[in-house]
Amino acid sequence: MATFPEYIAQNEERDGVRFSWNVWPSSRLEATRMVVPVAALFTPLKERPDLPPIQYEPVLCSRATCRAVLNPLCQVDYRAKLWACNFCYQRNQFPPSYAGISEVNQPAELLPQFSTIEYVVQRGPQMPLVFLYVVDTCMEDEDLQALKESLQMSLSLLPPTALVGLITFGRMVQVHELGCEGISKSYVFRGTKDLNAKQLQEMLGLTKPSATQGRGPQTAQQPLSNRFLQPVQKIDMNLTDLLGELQRDPWPVTQGKRPLRSLGVAMSIAVGLLECTFPNTGARIMTFIGGPATQGPGMVVGDELKTPIRSWHDIEKDNAKFMKKATKHYESLANRASTNGHIIDIYACALDQTGLLEMKCCANYTGGYMVMADSFNTSLFKQTFQRVFTKDVQGSFKMAFAATLEVKTSREIKVSGAIGPCVSLNAKGPCVSENEIGTGGTCQWKICGLDPSTTLALYFEVVNQHNAPIPQGGRGAIQFVTQYQHSSGQRRIRVTTTARNWADAQTQIQSIAASFDQEAAAILMARLAVYRAETEEGPDVLRWLDRQLIRLVRGPGLKPGSGLRGSETDFMFHLRRSPFLQVFNNSPDESSYYRHQFNRQDLTQALIMIQPVLYAYSFNGPPEPVLLDSSSILPDRILLMDTFFQILIYHGETVAQWRKAGYQDMPEYENFKHLLQAPVDDAQELLHTRFPMPRYIDTEHGGSQARFLLSKVNPSQTHNNMYAWGQVRPSP
Numbered sequence: 001m002a003t004f005p006e007y008i009a010q011n012e013e014r015d016g017v018r019f020s021w022n023v024w025p026s027s028r029l030e031a032t033r034m035v036v037p038v039a040a041l042f043t044p045l046k047e048r049p050d051l052p053p054i055q056y057e058p059v060l061c062s063r064a065t066c067r068a069v070l071n072p073l074c075q076v077d078y079r080a081k082l083w084a085c086n087f088c089y090q091r092n093q094f095p096p097s098y099a100g101i102s103e104v105n106q107p108a109e110l111l112p113q114f115s116t117i118e119y120v121v122q123r124g125p126q127m128p129l130v131f132l133y134v135v136d137t138c139m140e141d142e143d144l145q146a147l148k149e150s151l152q153m154s155l156s157l158l159p160p161t162a163l164v165g166l167i168t169f170g171r172m173v174q175v176h177e178l179g180c181e182g183i184s185k186s187y188v189f190r191g192t193k194d195l196n197a198k199q200l201q202e203m204l205g206l207t208k209p210s211a212t213q214g215r216g217p218q219t220a221q222q223p224l225s226n227r228f229l230q231p232v233q234k235i236d237m238n239l240t241d242l243l244g245e246l247q248r249d250p251w252p253v254t255q256g257k258r259p260l261r262s263l264g265v266a267m268s269i270a271v272g273l274l275e276c277t278f279p280n281t282g283a284r285i286m287t288f289i290g291g292p293a294t295q296g297p298g299m300v301v302g303d304e305l306k307t308p309i310r311s312w313h314d315i316e317k318d319n320a321k322f323m324k325k326a327t328k329h330y331e332s333l334a335n336r337a338s339t340n341g342h343i344i345d346i347y348a349c350a351l352d353q354t355g356l357l358e359m360k361c362c363a364n365y366t367g368g369y370m371v372m373a374d375s376f377n378t379s380l381f382k383q384t385f386q387r388v389f390t391k392d393v394q395g396s397f398k399m400a401f402a403a404t405l406e407v408k409t410s411r412e413i414k415v416s417g418a419i420g421p422c423v424s425l426n427a428k429g430p431c432v433s434e435n436e437i438g439t440g441g442t443c444q445w446k447i448c449g450l451d452p453s454t455t456l457a458l459y460f461e462v463v464n465q466h467n468a469p470i471p472q473g474g475r476g477a478i479q480f481v482t483q484y485q486h487s488s489g490q491r492r493i494r495v496t497t498t499a500r501n502w503a504d505a506q507t508q509i510q511s512i513a514a515s516f517d518q519e520a521a522a523i524l525m526a527r528l529a530v531y532r533a534e535t536e537e538g539p540d541v542l543r544w545l546d547r548q549l550i551r552l553v554r555g556p557g558l559k560p561g562s563g564l565r566g567s568e569t570d571f572m573f574h575l576r577r578s579p580f581l582q583v584f585n586n587s588p589d590e591s592s593y594y595r596h597q598f599n600r601q602d603l604t605q606a607l608i609m610i611q612p613v614l615y616a617y618s619f620n621g622p623p624e625p626v627l628l629d630s631s632s633i634l635p636d637r638i639l640l641m642d643t644f645f646q647i648l649i650y651h652g653e654t655v656a657q658w659r660k661a662g663y664q665d666m667p668e669y670e671n672f673k674h675l676l677q678a679p680v681d682d683a684q685e686l687l688h689t690r691f692p693m694p695r696y697i698d699t700e701h702g703g704s705q706a707r708f709l710l711s712k713v714n715p716s717q718t719h720n721n722m723y724a725w726g727q728v729r730p731s732p
C-alpha cells in the first residue's frame with residue numbers, strides 16, 4: 001500500500017485532483033467540527049499526453065436526475081450486460097454496441113487506469129475559433145509600434161481557418177470591415193453612448209448564422225463568417241497591412257488632460273458583435289489597453305490629469321466617484337459574454353492604473369487572461385502574449401473554449417460551491433448543498449476559457465446523518481464532467497471519477513488525520529479567504545482567518561511543524577501579509593491582478609504565490625532551498641527568489657563587491673563566473689515556462705530593488721513574537 005503522500009501525488013498526476021482530506025468523516029456532525037471542509041482543487045484539463053481521447057461517446061446512467069457517466073467504480077454484470085451506477089444505484093443496460101463485452105474484453109472506461117478519460121463527441125458541427133482584437137490607439141508611438149508588431153505576429157500563429165476581427169478605439173470606436181475589395185472600410189461609433197445588441201445588429205447589418213450554418217456540417221460554400229470576422233487565410237495579408245497602418249488616435253489632447261478613451265463602448269461593441277454572430281461558440285475577445293477609460297459608460301476616471309484615479313483610500317472613504325457605475329457596466333458585459341461562451345482577455349500595459357478593479361469580472365467570469373505590464377514594449381507583455389498561442393505536441397492550442405463543469409456526488413455528500421474563473425449555471429439537483437461556499441447553489445458551472453493549469457476550488461458538505469452509519473468499506477464518490485470545445489473545433493467530454501473511504505471520526509480519527517493534505521488544505525483555505533476579501537473588504541476577513549488558523553493548529557491532522565516548506569504557521573503568516581489579503585501596499589488594480597492570478601492557478605503555483613521560494617547559491621555546495629527569512633541573506637551568497645510574479649536575483653554584499661571588481665572576467669576566478677551564472681540560468685528556465693511571464697529583477701546588497709526581497713523575508717524576531725500560536729487561547 002502506498003503512503004499518503006505517494007497516493008496524493010498519484011491522484012494529482014492522473015486525475016488533476018487534490019482533496020483536503022483523503023479519508024472522509026462519515027457523519028455531518030463530525031464533518032462540521034473540522035475546520036477545513038472536504039474540498040478539492042481540480043484542474044479540469046490537466047495535461048495528460050498519455051491519454052489519447054477515445055472516439056465514441058460516454059454511456060450515461062438512465063436515471064434522469066443522475067446521468068452519471070459509466071466509470072471504473074461501477075459494478076458490472078457481464079452476463080446480463082448490466083451495470084449499476086455508483087452514484088444512484090440504478091441498474092442500467094449497456095447499449096447494443098457493448099454486446100461483445102466480457103471480463104476479458106472491457107471497454108476503456110471500465111479499466112481502473114481510466115479514472116480520467118476523454119471522449120470526442122461525434123455529433124454537431126466543427127466550430128471555428130474566433131479571435132476579436134480590441135485595440136486602444138491612445139498610446140505613445142513606441143507602445144503602439146510594439147503592440148502592432150505583437151498583433152501581426154499573432155496572426156501567423158492562428159490556424160488558417162480561425163476567424164479574426166478588429167475593433168480599434170480612442171475617442172471614437174471603429175469596427176473594421178475586413179475583406180472588402182480595395183480600400184479599407186470601417187464603421188465609426190461615438191464612445192459616449194452604449195448600444196445594445198439589437199441596435200448594433202441593425203447598424204452593422206449583422207445576421208445570425210442561419211439554421212444550416214449553425215447546425216449540420218459546415219460546407220465550403222457557406223463559411224461561418226461575416227464582413228467583420230473573416231478567416232485568417234483569406235485576409236491575413238490585408239489585416240497585417242491594416243494593423244501596420246494604425247495610427248495614434250488623431251484627436252488632439254490638450255495640456256493637462258488625459259486622452260478620451262472609449263474603452264467601455266469598445267468592449268460593449270465587441271461583446272455585442274459576437275453575441276449577434278457567434279452565440280455559444282468558443283471565441284476570444286482580446287483587449288489591449290494603454291490607459292483608463294475616460295469617457296462614456298465604463299469610464300473610471302475623468303480626463304483632468306490633476307484628478308488621479310481612485311486609490312484604496314478613496315474607495316474606503318466612499319470617494320471613488322466612477323467605480324460603482326463602471327463596475328456595473330463591465331459586470332453586465334461579463335455576464336453577456338459568459339452566457340455566450342465568449343472569453344474576454346485584458347492586456348493592460350501602462351505605468352498607472354487602468355481600471356482593472358472595475359473590469360476584473362470580464363476576465364474572471366469568462367476564464368479570460370488578465371495581464372498587467374508597464375508597457376507593450378516589454379518582454380513581459382510580448383512573451384506572455386506569445387505564450388497564449390502555445391501548442392501541444394499534436395499542434396493544437398492549449399486553450400480550450402466554452403466549457404461547462406458538472407459535479408456529481410454520491411448520496412452522503414453534496415457540493416457547496418466553487419471558487420475560480422467560472423459562473424454558475426444554476427443547475428439544481430440532488431447533488432447541490434444548501435450551504436453555499438463561493439459560487440454555490442448549483443452543480444454546474446460555466447468556464448468560457450480554460451487551459452491546462454486552470455484550477456477550480458470545489459467545496460463539499462458531508463450530509464450523512466450520525467445515526468445512519470455507512471457500511472464498512474463504503475466509499476464516497478465524486479464525478480467531474482467537463483464538456484468543452486477543443487481548439488481543433490471538436491466537442492470533447494472529459495470525465496474524472498474519484499472515490500475516497502469513509503471513516504468514523506470517533507473511532508478512526510487517526511486515519512482521517514493521516515489523510516490530511518496540508519498543501520491542498522492551505523490553498524483551499526486561502527482561496528476562501530481571498531474570496532471573502534473580495535466580497536467583504538475589511539478587517540473581518542483577517543479576523544475570520546485568524547480564528548480558522550487557531551482552530552486549524554489545534555485541530556486533527558495538523559501538528560505544528562509538520563511540513564509545508566516551513567511550518568503551517570509560517571505559511572499562514574505569509575498568507576496573512578500577502579498582497580492577496582493586504583491591500584494597502586498595492587493599488588486597487590494590483591490587488592485585482594494578484595487575486596485574479598491566485599484564483600485560477602494550480603496548487604504548485606499558488607503555494608509559490610503565498611510563500612515565495614528562496615534558493616541560495618554559494619561556494620559551499622550546490623544550490624539549496626533556504627528559509628524565507630532575513631537570516632538567509634548572507635554576504636557570500638547569491639539568492640534566487642521566486643514569488644510567481646517576480647524572479648529576483650540578489651547578490652550578497654561580498655559577492656556584489658567581487659562582481660563590481662570584475663573577478664568573473666579573470667581566468668583564475670572561473671568558478672566565480674560559474675557561481676554568478678548558475679542562478680541566471682535557473683531564472684531563465686522559470687522565465688521561459690511561466691504564464692504570465694514574471695518580472696525579472698537583478699539586484700544586490702544596498703540596491704534599490706533589494707526592497708522586493710526585504711519585503712518578503714520575515715524579520716526573524718517579529719515573526720516569532722507575533723505568532724506564538726501555542727499561547728493563543730481562543731474561545732471555541
Ligand SMILES: *[C@@H]1O[C@H](CO)[C@@H](O)[C@H](O)[C@H]1NC(C)=O
Pocket residue numbers: 141142143145146377
Ligand atoms: C522597444 O524597446 C527597445 C529596448 O528598450 C528599443 O530598442 C526599441 O526601440 C523599442 N521599440 C520601439 C518601437 O520604440
Ligand SMILES: *[C@@H]1O[C@H](CO)[C@@H](O)[C@H](O)[C@H]1NC(C)=O
Pocket residue numbers: 178179180181182183234235238
Ligand atoms: C486586400 O487588399 C487588396 C489591395 O488593397 C485588395 O485588392 C483586395 O481586394 C483585398 N482582399 C481582401 C480579401 O480584402
Ligand SMILES: *[C@@H]1O[C@H](CO)[C@@H](O)[C@H](O)[C@H]1NC(C)=O
Pocket residue numbers: 360361364365419420421422423424438439531534535595596599
Ligand atoms: C470571480 O468571480 C466569482 C464569481 O463568479 C467570484 O466568486 C470571485 O470572487 C471572483 N474572483 C475575483 C478574484 O474577482
Ligand SMILES: [Zn+2]
Pocket residue numbers: 061062063066067068085086087088089090
Ligand atoms: Zn445514476
